[in-house]
Amino acid sequence: METVKIAFFDTKPYDRDYFDPLLKDPAFPLKLKYLNVRLGPDTAALASGYDGICIFVNDRIDAVTADILYRQGIKIIALRSAGYNNVDLEALRGKIPVVRVPAYSPHAVAEYAVSLLLTLNRKTHKAYSRVREGNFSLAGLEGFDLYQKIAGIIGTGQIGKITAEILRGFGMEVLASDPYPSAEWAKAHGVLYIDREELIRRSDIISLHCPLTPENRRFINRGALSSMKPGAIIINTGRGGLIDTRDLIYALKENHLGGAALDVYEEEDRYFFEDHSGQVIQDDVLARLMTFPNVLITSHQAFFTREALSAIAETTLENLRRFFEKNERPHEIKTA
Structure with a gap:
C-alpha cells in the first residue's frame, strides 16, 4: 500500500503530542502534513496533492471550499470532533465522504459543565484572585446550595446524561428535554422528561x-430568556x-439572569484557541459579554483532557485507516 498523505489543518502543539506516537505503526503508512492555518476558501489550495484532510471545529467547509477540495481529488474529510455544523454537508453530497469522532470523552465535557456551574455559583475564580492579592474578604462571594434546586438538561446524548447523573448526585431535581427521550435511563436515574418550554x-x-x-x-433567545426564573443560570x-x-446580553443587563457560564460562543472562530492577550478585542459583542461580573467564559476547553485527546487521535486515525485499506466508513456523516 502506498503512503497515504493527509493535510492536517489548524494544528496545535497538543495535536502532535497525541497523533505522532500513533503514526509509528508500520502496518498503515500514513503521513500527516501539519498546517497551522485554518481551512477555508483562501487556504483550501494547501490540500492539493493530498489524499485527504483532517479538520477541527473552527475550520470551515462551505460550498466554495468543498468545490476546491473536490477538484483537487480529496478522497475523504476526517473531523477530529463530534460536531459538524462547520461543514456544508449538502455541498459535499456525492463528492467527498465525511467521518467524525462521535464520542471521545463525554465525561470530560459533562464534568467541565458542572465545574463551570460550581465556579460561577460559588465564585471560586474571584476568591482565588482576591486571596492571591491578599484580600480575604468574603463580600460579594455569596452563592447558593444546589441541593433541592431544579436542573434542566437540554439534550440527553451521552454528555447530557452524564451531566444529569452528576447533578442528581448533588440532590438536585433533574428535568430533561430531547426529541428522542431515553425513558429507561430516565426512570433508572430519577430524571423527568418534559417539553423544552416548560x-x-x-x-x-x-x-x-x-x-x-x-x-x-439561537433557540435561547429573548423569549426563552424572559421565561426563565429570575436568577436562573445558563451553562453552555x-x-x-x-x-x-445579543439577547443574552439584554437579559443580563436587565438583571433577570443569575449568570451565564459559556465554554462556546457564536463567533468563537475569530478568537478561541489563540492568544490575543496583546490585542484589542474587536468583537464588540464578546467584549461586552466579558464585562459582566456574573458571566464566566472559557475558550472551548470542555473536551480538553488526556483521555479525550487520546480518543480523538485514535478514532481519527482508525477512520482513515479503515477507509483507505478497506473502503469502510464506520463514523460517516451521511450527506444524503
Missing part, C-alpha cells in the same frame, strides 16, 4: 448539550449558536 420556565439551572441544527439555532458547553448572544 423545562426553561421551571429550571434554576439550564445546561445545554444538544447539537446545533438549523431548527434550534455545546455550541455557541444555540444562544442569541
Whole structure:
C-alpha cells in the first residue's frame, strides 16, 4: 500500500503530542502534513496533492471550499470532533465522504459543565484572585446550595446524561428535554422528561448539550430568556449558536439572569484557541459579554483532557485507516 498523505489543518502543539506516537505503526503508512492555518476558501489550495484532510471545529467547509477540495481529488474529510455544523454537508453530497469522532470523552465535557456551574455559583475564580492579592474578604462571594434546586438538561446524548447523573448526585431535581427521550435511563436515574418550554420556565439551572441544527439555532433567545426564573443560570458547553448572544446580553443587563457560564460562543472562530492577550478585542459583542461580573467564559476547553485527546487521535486515525485499506466508513456523516 502506498503512503497515504493527509493535510492536517489548524494544528496545535497538543495535536502532535497525541497523533505522532500513533503514526509509528508500520502496518498503515500514513503521513500527516501539519498546517497551522485554518481551512477555508483562501487556504483550501494547501490540500492539493493530498489524499485527504483532517479538520477541527473552527475550520470551515462551505460550498466554495468543498468545490476546491473536490477538484483537487480529496478522497475523504476526517473531523477530529463530534460536531459538524462547520461543514456544508449538502455541498459535499456525492463528492467527498465525511467521518467524525462521535464520542471521545463525554465525561470530560459533562464534568467541565458542572465545574463551570460550581465556579460561577460559588465564585471560586474571584476568591482565588482576591486571596492571591491578599484580600480575604468574603463580600460579594455569596452563592447558593444546589441541593433541592431544579436542573434542566437540554439534550440527553451521552454528555447530557452524564451531566444529569452528576447533578442528581448533588440532590438536585433533574428535568430533561430531547426529541428522542431515553425513558429507561430516565426512570433508572430519577430524571423527568418534559417539553423544552416548560423545562426553561421551571429550571434554576439550564445546561445545554444538544447539537446545533438549523431548527434550534439561537433557540435561547429573548423569549426563552424572559421565561426563565429570575436568577436562573445558563451553562453552555455545546455550541455557541444555540444562544442569541445579543439577547443574552439584554437579559443580563436587565438583571433577570443569575449568570451565564459559556465554554462556546457564536463567533468563537475569530478568537478561541489563540492568544490575543496583546490585542484589542474587536468583537464588540464578546467584549461586552466579558464585562459582566456574573458571566464566566472559557475558550472551548470542555473536551480538553488526556483521555479525550487520546480518543480523538485514535478514532481519527482508525477512520482513515479503515477507509483507505478497506473502503469502510464506520463514523460517516451521511450527506444524503
